[in-house]
Amino acid sequence: MNKIVIPSTHPRANSLLIRERLIEHFAKGIVSDAGLFAHGRGEAFDYLLGERTTENALVAVTAAAAALLTGKHPVISANGNAAALGAEGIVKLAKVTGALIEVNLFYRSAQRERAIERLLKSAGAQKVYGVNQAASARIAEIGGERRRVDPRGILKADVVLVPLEDGDRAEALAKMGKKVITIDLNPLSRTAQFATITIVDNIVRALPALAIAAEQLSKKRQNRLKRIQSDFDNKKNLSEAIRLINNRLSKLAKNGTYISIH
Ligand code: PTJ
Numbered sequence: 001m002n003k004i005v006i007p008s009t010h011p012r013a014n015s016l017l018i019r020e021r022l023i024e025h026f027a028k029g030i031v032s033d034a035g036l037f038a039h040g041r042g043e044a045f046d047y048l049l050g051e052r053t054t055e056n057a058l059v060a061v062t063a064a065a066a067a068l069l070t071g072k073h074p075v076i077s078a079n080g081n082a083a084a085l086g087a088e089g090i091v092k093l094a095k096v097t098g099a100l101i102e103v104n105l106f107y108r109s110a111q112r113e114r115a116i117e118r119l120l121k122s123a124g125a126q127k128v129y130g131v132n133q134a135a136s137a138r139i140a141e142i143g144g145e146r147r148r149v150d151p152r153g154i155l156k157a158d159v160v161l162v163p164l165e166d167g168d169r170a171e172a173l174a175k176m177g178k179k180v181i182t183i184d185l186n187p188l189s190r191t192a193q194f195a196t197i198t199i200v201d202n203i204v205r206a207l208p209a210l211a212i213a214a215e216q217l218s219k220k221r222q223n224r225l226k227r228i229q230s231d232f233d234n235k236k237n238l239s240e241a242i243r244l245i246n247n248r249l250s251k252l253a254k255n256g257t258y259i260s261i262h
Contacts, residue, residue, distance in 0.1 A: 015043065018085065018204060025084035029115045032107040035081045038164060045185035046202050048245045053209060056240045057201040063232035064161070064181045064197045065213035066225040071159030071179070074099035079106065082163040082203060083116045087123035089207025094125065096214040099161070102130035102153035106166055108145035129153035141172035163203050170194040187241040198234055200241040
C-alpha cells in the first residue's frame with residue numbers, strides 16, 4: 001500500500017490523518033470494511049458539531065469517568081475502529097480505572113481478534129479478554145457474533161464502555177442492568193439513545209479526555225463520584241447536543257459560510 005504524505009499545512013490535515021490511520025489499520029486487518037463507512041458517518045456529525053469537544057461532551061466525560069471508577073467490574077469493549085483510533089487511550093484509561101479490556105466485534109473473525117489483541121498489547125495492555133475461545137459465554141439478547149463474550153469480562157461487568165457501537169448491543173447490555181457508556185458522534189443513533197452515558201464526541205478526543213478526567217477523579221471520595229453520576233441526565237445531555245448542532249446550523253445558514261464560524 002502506498003503511504004500518502006499529508007502536508008501539515010493542509011487545512012484539513014488532522015481529519016485526513018485520521019482517515020489514513022483507519023485505511024492503514026484496514027490494510028492490517030484491524031478495521032472492517034464497514035468500519036470505514038461508519039467513520040464517514042461519524043465525520044459528518046463531527047463537522048456539524050464543529051470538530052471540537054463541547055462543554056456538553058465534557059459533562060458526559062466526567063460522568064463516565066466517575067462511573068468507571070465506581071464500577072466493581074468495569075470493562076472497556078474494543079472493536080476495530082476503537083482500537084485503530086484509540087489503542088493508547090484505551091490502555092491508559094484501563095490502567096487509571098482498573099477496567100479490563102475485551103475485544104468484541106460486529107464482523108468477528110479469529111484473525112481480526114488476534115490483530116486487535118496484538119495492537120492493544122503493543123500499546124501497553126497486559127491482558128486482553130474475549131479473544132477466540134476465551135469468548136465462551138453467550139448473551140442471548142444480542143444478535144450475531146457480538147453475543148460471544150468473555151465470562152470474566154463483559155458477561156459479569158457492571159459498567160461497560162462500548163465506543164462506536166451498534167444500537168442492539170447497547171440496548172441489550174442496558175437491559176441486563178449494566179451501566180453502558182458510549183462514545184458516539186451521532187446523538188441520534190440508537191446506541192446514543194440507549195446508553196446510560198453518551199459522550200457525543202470524536203473518539204480521538206474523547207478517550208484522552210476520559211483518561212485525564214479519571215485520573216483527576218481517582219482522588220475523590222466515592223460519595224462525590226456517585227453524586228456526579230446521579231446529577232447526570234443522559235436525555236438532557238443528548239438534547240443539548242442536538243440543540244448545539246441546530247444552533248450552529250442556524251448561524252451558518254444566516255452567514256452562508258462555514259469557514260468563519262467556529
Ligand atoms: O470492528 P467491528 O467489526 O466491531 O465493526 C465496528 C463498526 C463501527 C463497523 C460497527 O460497530 C458498526 O457498524 O457501527 P455503526 O452502527 O455504524 O455505528 C458506529 C457509530 O459510531 C455511528 O453512530 C457513527 O456516527 C459513530 N462514529 C463513527 N466514527 C466515530 C464515531 N463516533 C465517535 N468517534 C468517531 N471517530
